[in-house]
Amino acid sequence: MRLLKEKYIWALILLSTVVRIYAWYFTPVVGRDAFDFVSIARRFAEGDFITGLQHPFHPLYSLLISFVSQCGFELILAGRIVSLVLSILTVVVLYVVGEKMFNKTIALIAAFILAIHPYAVRLAVDVMSESTYFFFYVTGFGLGYIAIKTKRPYIFFLTGLFSAFAYLTRPEGVSILLITGLWPFVQFVKSVPVLKNFGNRLPPYVEKRAILASSIKSISLLLVGFFLLAAPYIFCIKGETGGWTLTKKKRLSQITGVELLLDVEEKSGSGIEQNKDDGALSSTDAYIAWLSGQENLDMQSLNADFDIANALKYVPEKSYSKTLYNVVWQYIDSLHYPLLLFLIIGIVCLFRKPGGDFLNIYILVYIAIFLFVLFFLRKSNGYASYRHLMNIVLVTLFWVAIGLNRSYFWVVERGLARKRAVTVDGSNWWKCGQQTMDIRSRGFIVLLCILSLLILPKTLKPHRTSKIVRKEAGLWLKDYDPGNKIVLTDKLVVALYADASGIELPINIIGYDKILKFAWAFNADYVVFTDSIENTNPGFFSAVIKSDLKKLTELNNNDRKVVVYEVVKNVNDRILDEWGDSE
Numbered sequence: 303m304r305l306l307k308e309k310y311i312w313a314l315i316l317l318s319t320v321v322r323i324y325a326w327y328f329t330p331v332v333g334r335d336a337f338d339f340v341s342i343a344r345r346f347a348e349g350d351f352i353t354g355l356q357h358p359f360h361p362l363y364s365l366l367i368s369f370v371s372q373c374g375f376e377l378i379l380a381g382r383i384v385s386l387v388l389s390i391l392t393v394v395v396l397y398v399v400g401e402k403m404f405n406k407t408i409a410l411i412a413a414f415i416l417a418i419h420p421y422a423v424r425l426a427v428d429v430m431s432e433s434t435y436f437f438f439y440v441t442g443f444g445l446g447y448i449a450i451k452t453k454r455p456y457i458f459f460l461t462g463l464f465s466a467f468a469y470l471t472r473p474e475g476v477s478i479l480l481i482t483g484l485w486p487f488v489q490f491v492k493s494v495p496v497l498k499n500f501g502n503r504l505p506p507y508v509e510k511r512a513i514l515a516s517s518i519k520s521i522s523l524l525l526v527g528f529f530l531l532a533a534p535y536i537f538c539i540k541g542e543t544g545g546w547t548l549t550k551k552k553r554l555s556q557i558t559g560v561e562l563l564l565d566v567e568e569k570s571g572s573g574i575e576q577n578k579d580d581g582a583l584s585s586t587d588a589y590i591a592w593l594s595g596q597e598n599l600d601m602q603s604l605n606a607d608f609d610i611a612n613a614l615k616y617v618p619e620k621s622y623s624k625t626l627y628n629v630v631w632q633y634i635d636s637l638h639y640p641l642l643l644f645l646i647i648g649i650v651c652l653f654r655k656p657g658g659d660f661l662n663i664y665i666l667v668y669i670a671i672f673l674f675v676l677f678f679l680r681k682s683n684g685y686a687s688y689r690h691l692m693n694i695v696l697v698t699l700f701w702v703a704i705g706l707n708r709s710y711f712w713v714v715e716r717g718l719a720r721k722r723a724v725t726v727d728g729s730n731w732w733k734c735g736q737q738t739m740d741i742r743s744r745g746f747i748v749l750l751c752i753l754s755l756l757i758l759p760k761t762l763k764p765h766r767t768s769k770i771v772r773k774e775a776g777l778w779l780k781d782y783d784p785g786n787k788i789v790l791t792d793k794l795v796v797a798l799y800a801d802a803s804g805i806e807l808p809i810n811i812i813g814y815d816k817i818l819k820f821a822w823a824f825n826a827d828y829v830v831f832t833d834s835i836e837n838t839n840p841g842f843f844s845a846v847i848k849s850d851l852k853k854l855t856e857l858n859n860n861d862r863k864v865v866v867y868e869v870v871k872n873v874n875d876r877i878l879d880e881w882g883d884s885e
Contacts, residue, residue: 310397310406310410310741311394311397314393314394314397314410314413314414314417315390315393315394317414317417317418318389318390318393318417319390321417321418321423321758321761321762322386322389322390322423322426322427324762325423325424325426325427325761325762325765326382326386326427328762328764328765328767329424329427329428329764329765329766329767330766330767330770330773331766331769331770331772331773331795332378332381332382332428332429332430332795332798333428333429333430333766333795334793334794334795335359335429335430335431336378336381336428336429336430336795336798337794337795337797337798337804338357338359339359339363339364339367339381339429339430339431340364340367340377340378340381340429340798341357342354342357342359342361342364343364343365343367343368343371343377343380343381344368344377346361346364346365346367346368347368347371347372347377355535355538356542357550358549358550359431360431360469360470360471360472360473360535360549361470361535362431362434362467362470362471363381363384363431363434363435363471366384366434367380367381367384367429368380370383370384378429378798378799381429382427382428382429384433384434385425385426385427385428385429385430385432385433385434386426386427386433388433388434388436388437389422389423389425389426389433389436389437390426391437392416392422392433392436392437392440393413393416393417394413395437395440395441395444396409396412396413396416396440396696396699397409397410397412397413398444399440399441399443399444399447400412400413400700400703402444402447402448403444403447403661403700404661404700404703404704406741407703407707407741407746408700408703408704408707409700409703410741411702411703411706411707411749411750411753412699412700412702412703414750414753415641415699415702415703415753415757416696416699418753418754418757418758418761419638419695419757419761420638420757420760420761420763421636421688421689421692421695422436422692423761424765425689425692430689431471431472432472432689432692434471435468435471435472435474435475436692436696438464438465438467438468438471438475439468439475439478439693439696440696441464442461442464442465442467442468442475442478442482443478443668443696443697445457445460445461445464446461446478446481446482446664447661447664449461449482449520449524450482450485450486450660450664451660453516453520455519455520455523456523458482458520458521458523458524458527459523459524459526459527460527461478461479461482461524461527462479462523462524462525462526462527462528462529462530463527463528463530463531464478465478465479465482465524465527465528466479466527466528466529466530466531466532467531469528469532469548470531470532470535473548473549474672474675474693476548477668477671477672477693479524479525479528480671481664481667481668481671482524483521483524483525484667486516486517486518486520486521487517487521489513489517536548622681625677625680625681626677628680628686629673629676629677629680629686629691632680632686632687632688632691633691633694633695635688636688636691636692636694636695637695637698637702638756638757638760640756640757641702641756641757643705644702644703644705644706644709645698645701645702645705646705647704647705647708647709648700648701648702648703648704648705648706648708649701649705651704651705651708652701652704665697665698665700665701668693668694668697669694669697669698672690672693672694673694676690676691706749706753710745710749714745767860768860768861768862769795769862770859770860771832771857771858771859771860771862771863771864772793772795772796772799772832772862772864773795773799774857774859774864775796775799775800775830775855775857775864775866776795776796776797776798776799776800776830777799777800778855778857778866779796779800779802779828779830779854779866780799780800780801780802782854782866783827783828784801786802786803787800787802787803787827787828788802788803788804788805788824788825788826788827788828789802789803789804789805789826789827789828789829789830790805790807790817790820790821790824790826790828790829790830790869791804791805791806791807791829791830791831791832792806792807792831792832792834792835793806793830793832793834794806796830796832796864797830800828800830802828805824805826807820807831807835808820809838812838812839813839814839814842814845814846817829817839817842818850818851821869822869822871826869827868827869828854828866828867828868828869829851829866829867829869830864830865830866830867831843831864831865831867832862832863832864833862833863833864843865846867849870850869850870851867851868851869851870852867852868852869852870853865853866853867854866854867854868
């Protein structure tokens with residue numbers, strides 16, 4: 303109830319809502335992963351939970367989409383609503399967590415930055431799981447800190463619950479469980495003296511037993527809270543994969559990038575060559591089997607066989623220093639460049655203080671774990687998106703807020719010194735502003751206005767407007783054929799808006815005849831390609847034969863093109879002559 307009476311909460315909600323609705327209007331097309339989330343949500347909405355849970359993507363976000371769709375919203379709209387609402391709530395949670403960890407001023411600055419942060423806003427209006435994950439991640443992060451500080455059993459239980467919610471949204475949510483569970487163990491180890499302290503300095507046996515019992519109780523409640531929600535899905539994965547793992551996407555060695563790096567090197571040296579011109583493979587086991595006449599391939603197994611092809615779409619980096627440089631640079635970009643100076647100031651101010659600070663160590667552990675994973679992911683496939691780096695950005699926004707607060711006071715004190723002709727010791731500038739500003743003051747309002755000028759230009763920039771033709775092509779096909787259909791496309795967002803079963807063209811299917819054979823193998827009703835197909839298959843549009851693919855329409859917008867073809871089902875003489883009659 304106290305939160306509902308907090309006027310700053312309502313101000314943050316209003317600001318977050320206005321900025322995100324604006325971004326919604328200027329983001330007309332959702333991202334590629336939306337196809338998968340909507341497909342899973344459709345299964346859940348139809349009551350087919352077994353098929354929905356078999357998808358490699360974690361289920362909670364899609365489950366929320368299916369729940370919201372029961373109110374009458376179409377699935378794409380329901381997905382955007384879920385992301386929007388939970389993104390706004392994440393801003394509120396960050397404020398509450400910051401107030402518990404630091405103070406109201408730091409909390410409000412950090413939450414204000416998140417409310418207008420470019421990438422947080424973009425993800426909030428897309429059909430992607432990140433906004434849902436961020437909500438549970440920040441909540442679990444804050445609860446973990448409170449649990450460790452207060453040692454209250456029920457807080458450990460709640461931390462386990464929110465870690466499970468985060469994990470069921472994205473696999474990296476299990477980090478909350480691992481980090482929070484580490485501290486009770488560390489506290490117990492610290493209570494046991496080293497060998498040289500044996501004797502009179504040894505703590506009483508009863509005291510050690512009490513510490514041990516408290517640590518076991520805390521970890522047990524944390525695990526109970528986690529497995530209460532996560533265990534059914536983990537058992538489901540066990541039934542699908544035959545082994546104990548936390549995700550069907552990747553094993554731990556794959557998540558860290560180590561196994562993928564070794565796999566790429568092994569297969570690259572065993573005869574599977576990469577085409578340097580188009581980034582595709584010249585051959586794969588699945589492709590050879592397909593040419594041998596196995597036309598009724600299962601799509602899931604085919605995707606598994608093409609994993610190495612997709613991995614090689616990004617070139618592994620050989621230099622460790624270059625990889626580290628790229629990860630750090632990607633983090634700076636994800637944070638947003640104008641905020642970097644304040645982050646550095648905030649770190650200097652915190653770590654120039656005498657003595658250790660548990661709060662900063664707690665944040666550093668989160669940063670270290672995610673940097674470790676992202677480093678090896680970048681090392682293995684040369685790719686680490688801002689979506690992954692936001693894990694670090696969210697927990698370092700408090701340091702940015704501290705840097706802003708101290709910088710403000712340093713400027714104020716220097717100004718007063720000039721006005722009064724008083725000397726200020728510039729060597730101790732990080733000590734300026736030990737107090738926090740009054741958030742009701744004009745100076746604080748000016749600070750927030752400066753922040754807005756630094757961040758909003760990028761936040762309010764229209765996003766994906768050049769790709770609206772893909773949405774238009776999908777909607778056109780939906781009107782043309784409202785029934786069930788299978789669409790082969792190079793951009794799955796087209797199939798998403800067409801309300802169709804989509805098959806994404808693998809990157810190593812090159813050549814008109816091979817693409818056509820692929821379409822027939824999967825009984826595709828339509829082939830819809832954007833102008834991007836010319837990058838991997840130059841001259842495709844001019845190579846189309848009317849007796850194979852009937853052109854229905856061509857849409858152009860913002861120098862982008864999408865062509866919709868209907869697949870001619872009969873096998874003509876040209877195809878029989880080229881591949882031979884199977885009989």
